[in-house]
Amino acid sequence: MSLPDDDHATLVARLRRDLMDGYDEEIEMEIEDRSVDEALGLLQASEGERSERLHYFSTLFRLQRELVKLQDWVAGTGQKVVILFEGRDAAGKGGAIKRITQRLNPRVCRTVALPAPNDRERTQWYFQRYVSHLPAAGEMVLFDRSWYNRAGVERVMGFCTEDEGEEFFRSVPEFERMLVRSGIRLIKYWFSITDDEQHLRFLSRLHDPLKQWKLSPMDLESRRRWEDYTKAKEAMLERTHIPEAPWWVVQAVDKKRARLNCIAHLLEQFPYHDIEREEVELPRRERHPDYVRHPVPPEMFVPERF
Template sequence: MNPIPPAEDHGTLVDRIRQDLLDGYDEELELEIEDRHYTADGHDPVRSDDERSARMSYFKSLFHLQGELVKLQDWVQATGQKVVILFEGRDAAGKGGVIKRITQRLNPRVCRTVALPAPNDREKTQWYFQRYVSHLPAAGEMVLFDRSWYNRAGVERVMGFCSEDEVEEFFRSVPEFERMLVRSGIKLIKYWFSITDDEQHLRFLSRIHDPLKQWKLSPMDLESRRRWEDYTKVKEDMLERTHIPEAPWWVVQAVDKKRARLNCIHHLLEQFDYHEIVKPPVVLPARERHEDYHREPVPAEMIVPEVY
């Protein structure tokens, strides 16, 4: 794709970038907003009535699904389930966004995210799956891999970080590795986030023009943009050769980021026959008071200045 859009499309592209930037700011607002605090007629002058209505609908659906995720978490912990969820897709496909929404209201001791860096010199000499095994869950845990062992079938293959012989060995090994995980009692779910060529182009432009997101663009990301077709070929090969009954791939249509998050979470919940765990009522104990207790004042030099 030509990185410079035709002049007649410039206005449309600018508007789409604006919308993408707004979506990015929404991602941060969602960390604080509760449905009981948000109103559709709030201070949001840059959105139309339809956009505000759609945003309100999105938040309501998100908060409902997150409530169900809390129930799932409690069930996983109470019944000793072991859950592994893989999130794969092109750069800027939205994997991190949905992971953030899944873990946002969960206990990090029960549900944790693993995002491994490139292997170091020692790890490069190990069995390929070895560094992932140490992060697998114990009973009562959920582990979300933000990229996984499928790096070998994707970025490592495209960028020449491994040989074709190593790729073929990966394809021979990974079905058996995953079947072994499933036989051990692990529930393994694999998601591929699918976006179009045009949408990735737009999201990269948005990152370039947003100083809060420029750090997300690495030289590897830029190179992946150039090699779109190479990534398409290896992705198709990967899905075909590793889609097994014990651990099938699920493709999330991710051009619309908000719909993708809701659809993925809804589908994830459907993979479990979970139920709400009844807990005893929480009773706040009375605070003990002792006549000989005196609170010492905090020295003024230790106080953080109240700038705001």
């Protein structure tokens, strides 16, 4: 369908505006990593800072296009993918997960972030509550913390006994081998930050009203027990790094680099390729002379304050 030049220009402008609105979503997410004043200050950023941010966004959008191809390949070929994200509090796991899932279909790629187990779940086989969230064919599941809670917070905070901790270390390699034998591709990431960096991020959350909800009493206690968590992490990596499901450590002091490096590495783990799609043609809307669109009563509209 051809359009007059003026209509065509208007359509292109509207499409561009819609595209930029999608890109703005990433910029809005960036504000989560800064105070409001810092975010507004980006508008007056130096040329070098603007260039660095432009490089970050252009690289991220390129990688996200590849993630869409990966998603189509997973769905089209019936793959089953599980990706675990572990790390200290404020290590940047959630930010990386958001950038991975941001452009993907939630029916194909979903995130699982389970709360603490309830009384009933505490009496179950330890892995039982995680099993129900595993993927079917054509699905990717990202765990924002996983069964490795037992190797970290539960051991450090005394939420499990020594015997339960040892049983976990005996069981988890066999559990993961069983998942892999069943056809699940299991990838495990540990986001690594320094003592100083966690301290800085906790201070940022403490003094920003928009982030204070992220600081729980457990987070604060984990800060005090930094060395205990280090020992727990070292034991976890040593005892659960298996050929069928190795650990991958993401250097996460720089959040943006961590996201890009993690996504690029994730893409390299699969022999994905373009999935052919049938060409889609937008159908003409049917128009009927007897159709009348009834007006909406004014009192039903949300006030336009902005």
